Amino acid sequence: MKLRAIAVILYILFLMLPIYWLVIMSFKTTNEILGGFSPWPQVWTTASYRTIFTDPTWYSGYINSISYVTINTVISVVAALPAAYAFSRYRFVGDKHLFFWLFTNRMAPAAVFALPFLQLYYAIGLFDTHLGVALAHCLFNIPLAVWILEGFMSGVPKELDETAYVDGYSFPRFFATIFIPNIKAGIGVAAFFCFMFSWVEMLLSKTLTSVQAKPIAAVMTRTASTSGYELGLLAAAGVLTIIPGAIVIWFVRNYIAKGFALGRV
Amino acid sequence: MKTVNQHAWWFVVPVLLLVAFNALVPLMTVVNYSVQETFGNNVFFWSGLRWFEDVMTSPRFHAALGRQLLFTGLILLIEVPLGVAVALAMPRSGPWVSVCLVLMALPLLIPWNVVGAMWNIFALPDIGLLGYALNNWLGIDYNYTQNPLAAWFTIVLMDVWHWTSLVVLLAYAGLVSIPDAYYQAAKIDGAGPWAVFRYIQLPKMKRVLTIAVLLRFMDSFNIYTEVSVLTGGGPGNSTTLLSIDLVKIALGQFDLGRAAAMSLIYFLITLLVSWIFYTVMTRDEPE
Numbered sequence: 001m002k003l004r005a006i007a008v009i010l011y012i013l014f015l016m017l018p019i020y021w022l023v024i025m026s027f028k029t030t031n032e033i034l035g036g037f038s039p040w041p042q043v044w045t046t047a048s049y050r051t052i053f054t055d056p057t058w059y060s061g062y063i064n065s066i067s068y069v070t071i072n073t074v075i076s077v078v079a080a081l082p083a084a085y086a087f088s089r090y091r092f093v094g095d096k097h098l099f100f101w102l103f104t105n106r107m108a109p110a111a112v113f114a115l116p117f118l119q120l121y122y123a124i125g126l127f128d129t130h131l132g133v134a135l136a137h138c139l140f141n142i143p144l145a146v147w148i149l150e151g152f153m154s155g156v157p158k159e160l161d162e163t164a165y166v167d168g169y170s171f172p173r174f175f176a177t178i179f180i181p182n183i184k185a186g187i188g189v190a191a192f193f194c195f196m197f198s199w200v201e202m203l204l205s206k207t208l209t210s211v212q213a214k215p216i217a218a219v220m221t222r223t224a225s226t227s228g229y230e231l232g233l234l235a236a237a238g239v240l241t242i243i244p245g246a247i248v249i250w251f252v253r254n255y256i257a258k259g260f261a262l263g264r265v
Numbered sequence: 266m267k268t269v270n271q272h273a274w275w276f277v278v279p280v281l282l283l284v285a286f287n288a289l290v291p292l293m294t295v296v297n298y299s300v301q302e303t304f305g306n307n308v309f310f311w312s313g314l315r316w317f318e319d320v321m322t323s324p325r326f327h328a329a330l331g332r333q334l335l336f337t338g339l340i341l342l343i344e345v346p347l348g349v350a351v352a353l354a355m356p357r358s359g360p361w362v363s364v365c366l367v368l369m370a371l372p373l374l375i376p377w378n379v380v381g382a383m384w385n386i387f388a389l390p391d392i393g394l395l396g397y398a399l400n401n402w403l404g405i406d407y408n409y410t411q412n413p414l415a416a417w418f419t420i421v422l423m424d425v426w427h428w429t430s431l432v433v434l435l436a437y438a439g440l441v442s443i444p445d446a447y448y449q450a451a452k453i454d455g456a457g458p459w460a461v462f463r464y465i466q467l468p469k470m471k472r473v474l475t476i477a478v479l480l481r482f483m484d485s486f487n488i489y490t491e492v493s494v495l496t497g498g499g500p501g502n503s504t505t506l507l508s509i510d511l512v513k514i515a516l517g518q519f520d521l522g523r524a525a526a527m528s529l530i531y532f533l534i535t536l537l538v539s540w541i542f543y544t545v546m547t548r549d550e551p552e
Contacts, residue, residue: 004354018387079279086276109487111508112528116291139287217376245374
């Protein structure tokens with residue numbers, strides 16, 4: 001029993017070390033970082049964070065990321081709800097092929113699509129907009145949302161639907177007032193995974209934006225290459241990109257494991 | 266069980282339109298480039314399958330594919346057993362479960378280029394914790410910007426750090442779904458820990474592990490951002506994986522025909538291997 005606890009603690013320690021290094025670096029001055037090795041800051045400074053919160057090029061990147069991630073999560077879940085219902089309740093021509101085809105899109109290397117995506121979104125005038133990035137991320141988030149929701153919906157007995165029809169509910173009213181409350185947890189899990197994958201994806205969001213919709217993490221690497229080696233700033237921005245994910249995960253902590261277990265491939 | 270209802274297609278239309286728009290148009294663009302040749306000025310010539318032959322016979326593609334297979338192989342060999350082991354060691358219930366799960370999920374929620382940047386600094390020999398510790402405390406000569414072996418060690422360690430928790434979460438989800446009665450029955454039969462693992466836990470985890478292996482295969486095979494930020498494919502070409510090579514050809518050399526042909530071959534390999542994994546792992550499952 002003791003041995004198991006030690007193993008888990010060691011694993012978590014291994015996960016925390018790079019994060020620890022990033023956090024303490026964000027409180028160091030750039031001079032101290034470049035000056036040599038020190039396990040914690042000799043002089044604590046919040047200058048890096050102040051710069052980020054006062055300079056619009058920094059904090060607008062933050063707002064951009066949150067905007068397109070939110071739009072994407074809403075689109076993905078709303079579009080996936082009826083589709084997942086169809087897959088979980090009915091059989092129709094080509095249903096299995098369609099389900100598999102949706103999944104092949106999760107397998108496409110983003111690097112393959114980067115350039116054609118740029119041309120496509122440029123042509124339809126969505127280049128450098130929040131909506132553009134949100135739509136592009138639907139490529140891999142919609143299949144995921146359909147998969148998770150379908151799993152949760154299949155866990156709801158079909159009798160529920162039938163009873164509602166006998167009671168005289170119309171389909172939209174049944175779906176909105178009875179069915180959706182029954183799969184609340186599933187919607188939460190699907191939204192969480194959409195949020196997560198849209199938040200961490202960088203190749204497409206970086207390719208599809210230039211100024212107006214640039215994500216925070218892309219601002220970060222650009223700054224790193226143009227204004228020399230501002231390591232303190234870079235670290236502070238990195239820490240700030242971890243926080244939204246940490247908050248969201250705390251809310252769904254009891255469902256994370258379940259979300260995957262209920263899905264099917 | 267399910268009723269046949271062709272009208273269900275209407276429910277699928279929004280998803281179909283959104284994904285098809287994103288998938289088919291760019292895919293057609295890629296196919297289009299892959300069979301043409303250009304000398305600039307937006308003038309294109311039909312070139313048949315020349316680009317495909319070119320890519321398939323080029324030593325550069327073989328080298329990148331070899332590195333990619335080695336990387337993905339190492340990742341699967343390390344992350345799957347490690348993830349299962351950690352999941353087995355975790356408590357089944359109690360207040361610590363949530364804390365463990367949240368801490369473990371943290372690396373999954375960091376933007377991929379931040380992961381690369383983080384490890385880039387963490388592993389620097391003079392000012393990074395990992396690099397400093399290896400060089401000065403353990404006396405190992407470690408510099409990932411110059412030594413290919415050190416670079417490989419760093420990208421693999423980074424990926425293990427980044428993604429093992431996904432396997433842990435999945436395996437753990439499979440484990441907690443096993444009813445207590447199974448363990449009691451095993452106890453009565455006098456089964457040791459290995460027998461419990463082999464005949465109860467492993468079969469019950471099979472479905473989630475299939476998902477884990479598939480996801481880890483696809484994502485490690487398509488990895489780009491993290492490695493590109495960490496090593497940029499270097500030193501030399503030692504960590505130039507398929508995606509990195511592809512971006513170099515497409516955006517660096519602007520060799521669109523070759524890049525497009527390579528993209529399609531790449532995509533087909535991913536599809537084929539995923540399909541093989543899926544078929545083999547679900548072979549003896551009743552329909």
